[in-house]
Amino acid sequence: MQKPLSPRIVLHLDMDAFYAAVEQLDHPAYRGKPVVVGADPKGGSGRGVVATCSYEARQFGIHSAMPISQAYRRCPQAVFVFPRFPRYTEISRQVMRLLQEYSPQLLQISIDEAFIDITQTANFHGGAKVLAEKIKARIKNEVGLTASVGVAPNMFIAKVASDLRKPDGLTICAAGQEKNFLAPLPVKKLWGVGPKTEAHLQKMGFSTIGQIAQCPQKLLAEKLGKWGAHLWELANGIDERPVEDWGPRKSISQEHTYDQDVADSKIVEQTIWKIADGLSADMRNADLKGQVLTLKIRLEGFETFTRQRKLPEFTNDAETMRQLALEIFRNFDRRGKKVRLIGLGMSHLNNVGGEQLSLFQTAEQTRRDKVAGLLDAVRAKHGDEAATRASLLEK
Ligand SMILES: [Mg+2]
Incomplete structure (x- = not known):
């Protein structure tokens, strides 16, 4: 009944020095010159920061988020332009x-970055490498810009890979090579590790990802909590998140991770019961109804499955969602394995009333509130920096 677990192929694409590259594309006179996109430098007294700069500008030590006045001091002859x-x-x-x-499985995470899952499509294009080369070539020919691409069995490694050889890079991590690929890299390449966390990890004796991977997960969990357990997973190349749009406009979901994996179906069914109530409340608050229900099940060892069913009508009714979710769960063969996480989601959303725009704003607000709550929790435990980074991950 279940498909065998074959490795996924995830591609991450990141445009090179995007804003600056567009300026050089549109203004041939800027090409080959240091271009700084950002605030007005006002002869060195300007406030505000650099948004993006060209590779020529980077040679002067200019980088994104640097104060524009400092960028001006480093290279007054650079072309300074406002973002368009x-x-x-x-x-x-x-x-x-x-x-x-x-x-069709695309997740855009910023104006110039996206993931696509090419597990099902790579073979039609002569394999993952040829497909990646095709995409890069088409962007060069049809758009006129360069992009860097990473290909790997999951999103985390694909993103690390696309960053390794910039600009115009292509880096591939084959299935089975995850740990070797990550091992020599510095810990700051792990998602969620900023300068403060990096210093903390270094104090604990970790400077490379491989060193974290080799540490027992239990030990990291003891020292850093759930966050530590998560870091260990990333360090070992484990990242099962599917490439799908997490945006509030397309789906809404709730899930629960057990502190300890659960064998008893009755307990899981109780959780489904509660989640359906919570999800229904969220949907009613956001004026949303949906027509496709997704049950997400993560088993011990991190295997993750999703099962979808279409409902005859749009709904946000707790009882309707609950009954369908329980039916799917009871028909799911987990081969005696324990459950680590259970989640419910609704997609194919339609608004209950009012304009689309207000609907989206409400849904967006709900999401923000949730993220805000999450950030408070992370902050309480790990400090501001961890929270900021976690927020990027949470998207
Ligand atoms: Mg970029």
Whole structure:
């Protein structure tokens, strides 16, 4: 009944020095020159920061988020320009449309970055490497810009890979090579590790990802809590999150991770019961109804499965969702394995009433509130920096 677990192929694409590259594309006179996109430097007294700069500007030590006054001091002869977001958005859409031709499973995480899952489509294009080369070539020919690409069995490693050889890079981590690929890299490459956490990890004796991977997960969990257990998973190349749009407009979900894996179906059914209530409340608050229910089950060892069912009508009714979720769960063969996480989601959303726009704003607000709550929790435990990084991961 269940498909055998074959490795996934995830591609991450990141445009090179995006805003600056667009400026050089649109203004041939800027090409080959240091270009700084950001605030007005006002002859060195300007406030505000650098948004993006060209690779030529990077040679002067200029980088994103640097105060614009400092950038000016480092290279007064650079071309300083204001961002033109409508133009960047236009090109971003062009790139995303192109990516979508290679997989319907796309997750855009910023204006110039996206993941696509090419597990099902790579073979039609002569394999993952050829597919990645095709995408890069088309972006060069049709858009006029370069992108760096990472290909790996999951999102975390694909993103690390795309960053390794910039600009115009292509880095592939084959299935089975996850640990070797990550081992020599510094711990700051792990998602969620900023300068403060990096220093903390170094104090604990970890400077490479491989060193974390070799440490018993229990020990990291003892020292750093759930966060430590999560770091261990990333360090070992484990990241099972599917490439799907997490945006509030397309789906809404709730899930529960057990402190200890659960064997008893009755306990899982109780959790489904509670989640259906919570999800229904969230949906009613956000004026949402949905037509496709997804049950997500993660088993011990981190295998993750999703099962979807379409409902005859749009709903946010707890009882309806609960009955369907229980039916799916009871029909799911978990081969005697314990359950680590259970989740319920609704997609194919339609609003109950009012305009789409207000609907989206409400849903967005719900999401923000949730993230806000999560951030408070992380902050309480690990300090602000961890929370900021976690928020990026949570998207
Ligand atoms: Mg980029």
